[in-house]
Amino acid sequence: MESGKQKxxxxxxxxxxxxxxxxxxxxxxxxxxxxxxxxxxxxxxDLSPEVWEKVKNHPCYSEEAHHHYARMHVAVAPAxxxxxxYCNRKYDxxxxxxxxxxxxxxxxxxxxxxxxxxxxxxxxxxxxxxxxPGDPLANPEKTFKTFEMVAQSAPDIKLCLSTNGLMLPxxxxxxxxxxxxxxxxxxxxxxxxxxxxIYPWVxxxxxxxxxxxxxxxxxxxxxxxxxxxxxxxxxCKVNSVMIPGINDHHLVAVNKxxxxxxxxxxxxxxxISAPEHGTVFGLNGxxxxxxxxxxxxxxxxxxxxxxxxxxxxxRADAVGLLGDxxxxxxxxxxxxxxxxTYDRAGREAYQEKVELKRQAVVAARNMELATLAGxxxxxxxxxxxxxxxxxxxNEHFGHAKEFQIYEVSTAGSKFVxxxxxxxxxxxxxxxxxxxxxxxxxxxxxxxxxxxxxxxxPREGLKAAGIEPVxxxxxxxxxxxxxxxxxxxxxxxxxxxxxxxxxxxADIRQGALIA
Amino acid sequence: MAYKIKxxxxxxxxxxxxxxxxxxxxxxxxVMSIDPTKCTECIGFFADPQCLSICxxxxxxxxxxxxxxFQAAV
Numbered sequence: 344m345e346s347g348k349q350k351x352x353x354x355x356x357x358x359x360x361x362x363x364x365x366x367x368x369x370x371x372x373x374x375x376x377x378x379x380x381x382x383x384x385x386x387x388x389d390l391s392p393e394v395w396e397k398v399k400n401h402p403c404y405s406e407e408a409h410h411h412y413a414r415m416h417v418a419v420a421p422a423x424x425x426x427x428x429y430c431n432r433k434y435d436x437x438x439x440x441x442x443x444x445x446x447x448x449x450x451x452x453x454x455x456x457x458x459x460x461x462x463x464x465x466x467x468x469x470x471x472x473x474x475x476p477g478d479p480l481a482n483p484e485k486t487f488k489t490f491e492m493v494a495q496s497a498p499d500i501k502l503c504l505s506t507n508g509l510m511l512p513x514x515x516x517x518x519x520x521x522x523x524x525x526x527x528x529x530x531x532x533x534x535x536x537x538x539x540x541i542y543p544w545v546x547x548x549x550x551x552x553x554x555x556x557x558x559x560x561x562x563x564x565x566x567x568x569x570x571x572x573x574x575x576x577x578x579c580k581v582n583s584v585m586i587p588g589i590n591d592h593h594l595v596a597v598n599k600x601x602x603x604x605x606x607x608x609x610x611x612x613x614x615i616s617a618p619e620h621g622t623v624f625g626l627n628g629x630x631x632x633x634x635x636x637x638x639x640x641x642x643x644x645x646x647x648x649x650x651x652x653x654x655x656x657x658r659a660d661a662v663g664l665l666g667d668x669x670x671x672x673x674x675x676x677x678x679x680x681x682x683x684t685y686d687r688a689g690r691e692a693y694q695e696k697v698e699l700k701r702q703a704v705v706a707a708r709n710m711e712l713a714t715l716a717g718x719x720x721x722x723x724x725x726x727x728x729x730x731x732x733x734x735x736x737n738e739h740f741g742h743a744k745e746f747q748i749y750e751v752s753t754a755g756s757k758f759v760x761x762x763x764x765x766x767x768x769x770x771x772x773x774x775x776x777x778x779x780x781x782x783x784x785x786x787x788x789x790x791x792x793x794x795x796x797x798x799x800p801r802e803g804l805k806a807a808g809i810e811p812v813x814x815x816x817x818x819x820x821x822x823x824x825x826x827x828x829x830x831x832x833x834x835x836x837x838x839x840x841x842x843x844x845x846x847x848a849d850i851r852q853g854a855l856i857a
Numbered sequence: 858m859a860y861k862i863k864x865x866x867x868x869x870x871x872x873x874x875x876x877x878x879x880x881x882x883x884x885x886x887x888v889m890s891i892d893p894t895k896c897t898e899c900i901g902f903f904a905d906p907q908c909l910s911i912c913x914x915x916x917x918x919x920x921x922x923x924x925x926x927f928q929a930a931v
Contacts, residue, residue: 421870424872448869477870549903549904
């Protein structure tokens with residue numbers, strides 16, 4: 344942070360994501376009706392080699408990659424040109440984890456140094472995104488200057504951009520010229536009447552527009568921008584915030600509209616609307632969806648297009664693997680004090696090792712999957728997994744800040760989401776009922792896979808009907824999930840256990856202590 | 858009159874500075890201010906004051922009562 348009065352900027356706009364963000368799958372939804380048969384972690388699947396090359400190391404576009412590769416955002420774009428009812432630009436708390444919130448504001452020069460510092464410390468960091476904290480294209484000079492400088496000093500880093508789309512048609516040529524080949528557009532509606540409930544105003548051509556007219560302009564510009572990008576072969580992801588009662592059913596139509604315009608991936612994210620954030624939705628008591636409501640909508644759109652389910656709705660200054668933020672190690676003061684040399688060869692060598700590990704994960708999964716061949720059952724279960732990354736069950740139950748959720752059936756295993764279970768910094772639950780918080784978050788799961796677990800939570804989980812499983816400690820997640828599922832089916836057949844559907848689960852709201 | 862920026866509610870996003878047709882808005886250590894000798898309330902440029910139109914925080918851009926109203930050259 345610069346010296347003198349420190350006024351931090353807490354602004355808007357859902358990114359993506361990256362996270363928010365990111366492919367529920369590693370494959371394209373190319374042509375024809377429906378998408379082809381790639382699983383959420385299937386890797387190349389039916390992707391053309393060109394597309395696979397673009398997404399394979401991109402944690403926000405490939406679910407499989409997000410276990411192995413990291414991304415970073417630099418907060419060079421503080422200004423925004425629209426207002427969203429899920430964003431409060433005044434909010435600032437260093438423990439806050441929400442799209443649009445950031446604790447620092449960087450110049451393009453500072454941002455470039457930060458990218459080099461992170462690239463040297465975290466060699467599996469492959470992607471730089473600019474996502475705010477306002478809108479990158481409301482700050483075009485700072486955004487494109489940063490991309491130019493990074494492309495010169497670190498040409499192997501992929502560049503991506505996340506925008507509300509209002510100014511997108513004006514900058515498509517510049518985006519293409521800078522080889523920014525991943526663009527995320529946040530599209531919450533294609534009907535301006537729906538939009539009027541989400542966007543109070545947009546600033547366009549030197550004028551503030553309100554009401555339906557504002558959303559009409561925004562929607563036309565978003566869809567035009569999307570068409571122009573995909574016509575140039577630039578990969579586009581669409582982020583949508585699911586706002587129950589406002590656009591939840593409408594998002595099915597949004598899904599069809601963006602698919603028709605060539606979007607590669609759709610990321611439907613739950614509304615974050617804790618009252619303490621002071622957003623319009625938060626103050627009005629507008630609820631977000633439950634885990635089941637979100638999954639149902641994602642599942643219903645999946646027949647049409649690849650869905651992303653691993654978005655962490657991260658901040659505009661996030662650093663590291665998704666779900667494991669390391670931005671505190673790279674504050675401006677620390678970065679400026681670092682002596683950085685960019686070691687491209689070292690990074691490539693490291694990434695080759697990551698690649699081998701990743702292939703081992705896939706091979707193990709496929710081997711286990713082969714043993715399910717010929718099995719048919721209607722049973723499908725959800726499993727929560729404590730992991731630190733690398734596709735392994737390698738986190739202690741009590742240390743997990745989130746659980747990854749896998750759905751398993753005789754068709755195979757599939758990543759279907761994640762649940763935060765970290766402690767709130769305000770307005771949250773007290774420590775003594777942290778187990779209750781975890782149970783609420785994974786209540787729809789039959790089992791939880793952990794590296795280790797204490798006796799007390801073990802009993803508590805069992806009492807809640809969730810089986811704690813530590814026998815796969817340090818093993819591969821999907822291989823273990825399939826093995827567990829086979830055993831589960833066997834136990835059901837022997838009558839040892841009865842299979843029944845579990846209830847719904849909470850999506851945690853509020854601040855993250857990273 | 859010119860416009861002024863209420864420091865206590867401004868988030869320092871710089872949107873107003875980038876839109877100002879008179880380069881009247883500057884920032885020092887995240888504090889934004891409008892030079893009343895340069896501000897024309899956007900008269901002669903746009904129908905609406907640009908800073909007021911893009912500012913994300915209500916009632917942060919205000920009329921500055923300490924200076925006389927801007928007079929466009931006749």
